[in-house]
Amino acid sequence: MPITLYDLAGADPALRFSPYCWRTRLALAHKGLAVEAVAWRMTEKDRIAFSGQGRVPVLVDGEKALCDSWAIADYLDEAYPDRASLFGGSAGRAHARFINGWADEILNPGIARLVLTDIASVLDAKDRAYFRQTREQRFGLPLEQVVAGREERVVTWRAQLAPVRNVLARQPWLGGAAPDYADYILLGSLQWPRCVSRFALLEEDDPVAEWQRRGLALFDGLLGKAKRV
Amino acid sequence: MPITLYDLAGADPALRFSPYCWRTRLALAHKGLAVEAVAWRMTEKDRIAFSGQGRVPVLVDGEKALCDSWAIADYLDEAYPDRASLFGGSAGRAHARFINGWADEILNPGIARLVLTDIASVLDAKDRAYFRQTREQRFGLPLEQVVAGREERVVTWRAQLAPVRNVLARQPWLGGAAPDYADYILLGSLQWPRCVSRFALLEEDDPVAEWQRRGLALFDGLLGKAKRV
Numbered sequence: 001m002p003i004t005l006y007d008l009a010g011a012d013p014a015l016r017f018s019p020y021c022w023r024t025r026l027a028l029a030h031k032g033l034a035v036e037a038v039a040w041r042m043t044e045k046d047r048i049a050f051s052g053q054g055r056v057p058v059l060v061d062g063e064k065a066l067c068d069s070w071a072i073a074d075y076l077d078e079a080y081p082d083r084a085s086l087f088g089g090s091a092g093r094a095h096a097r098f099i100n101g102w103a104d105e106i107l108n109p110g111i112a113r114l115v116l117t118d119i120a121s122v123l124d125a126k127d128r129a130y131f132r133q134t135r136e137q138r139f140g141l142p143l144e145q146v147v148a149g150r151e152e153r154v155v156t157w158r159a160q161l162a163p164v165r166n167v168l169a170r171q172p173w174l175g176g177a178a179p180d181y182a183d184y185i186l187l188g189s190l191q192w193p194r195c196v197s198r199f200a201l202l203e204e205d206d207p208v209a210e211w212q213r214r215g216l217a218l219f220d221g222l223l224g225k226a227k228r229v
Numbered sequence: 230m231p232i233t234l235y236d237l238a239g240a241d242p243a244l245r246f247s248p249y250c251w252r253t254r255l256a257l258a259h260k261g262l263a264v265e266a267v268a269w270r271m272t273e274k275d276r277i278a279f280s281g282q283g284r285v286p287v288l289v290d291g292e293k294a295l296c297d298s299w300a301i302a303d304y305l306d307e308a309y310p311d312r313a314s315l316f317g318g319s320a321g322r323a324h325a326r327f328i329n330g331w332a333d334e335i336l337n338p339g340i341a342r343l344v345l346t347d348i349a350s351v352l353d354a355k356d357r358a359y360f361r362q363t364r365e366q367r368f369g370l371p372l373e374q375v376v377a378g379r380e381e382r383v384v385t386w387r388a389q390l391a392p393v394r395n396v397l398a399r400q401p402w403l404g405g406a407a408p409d410y411a412d413y414i415l416l417g418s419l420q421w422p423r424c425v426s427r428f429a430l431l432e433e434d435d436p437v438a439e440w441q442r443r444g445l446a447l448f449d450g451l452l453g454k455a456k457r458v
Binding site: 085087088089090091092093094095096097098099100101102104105106160162163164165166167170171173174175176177180182 | 314316317318319320321322323324325326327328329330331333334335389391392393394395396399400402403404405406409411
């Protein structure tokens, strides 16, 4: 039985854009595990109720059902120890937690403020109403006001990537000589706006953009060939 | 022959406060290596000219002379492989690069903007003139203007520690179950304002402050017993 991933989709079921689901897609590819990534919409809470919560990624591997991208990566390294490691051992895992926390707490909220309206526009009607209501409550503003002035604000957002540039000046991947889960965290974050928006987050000559282009080619172009708006 | 560290000192030679030298002090303690940490002043470039550059930490171990805290940590793990590892292997090292980059690019510049005047006030007369001139050139403002409004700005600075809190909610140290070089990077950063200033960067009930208190006790109180203003 293949592994199943419940994967956030837009009105177009081929459009997949959740940063957290992309982390899992990349982790599965790194482990060389086949997956059936089934389209799932934000309001289809009943379809993943078996996981005990209402967000994706949700992974089903035989009898096991898991949620949360970090817990799924942990599971994959433990359940498939003979395949390439995602974390490279306990210190690699411990330190990757920081990169995961930085992406979740700093990077992703900043991306949301740049592309919220673009996300809304790719959703089907029911999800769009749900998304607008929950996000406007979270940000305390209409989505259009949150996103306003993004051409100027993106400069500040880019400055927050300084630690990534610092690393890439010294090694080709966040994982060192080869990509690992640390790279997939950040590639997942950048795949999110890449799929839903034509707004350019990175300048072409940014070392982070150069690294992203190499990431797009990984696993036979898993990210690079993905559907975009 | 013991290892020698050229360690930035204030007018009071017992006051040691460089975040980068503290990284090295903690790394040496982790490896169980004795060190003679000799007081060095910013303007004593001639005393470390043998290292090929003008900043500390500079470490001398027998015939070897090294500069740059990261390169020194690398050297210690390679030269003393039988002692406790600082990085926990190649992935641990690769991912710690990000934490190091984050501290250097985001955290430390923010700390400087909060305590520049306090740093100046602990230096001897010659260093103080040098420090004021070089830092006012770097920031494009008198030190007093850079530091102005710190009571308000520290709130923004604290928010940048969100990734650390995210990690500490899930594991006791950045290194996982036990402290490693990832922790020493951040403990070094926080030791810097702790030694030169009475300005409170962290709120007492911040999980980062709780972690720092545990860090102050490491290695028989290496950080906790250090001289402060």
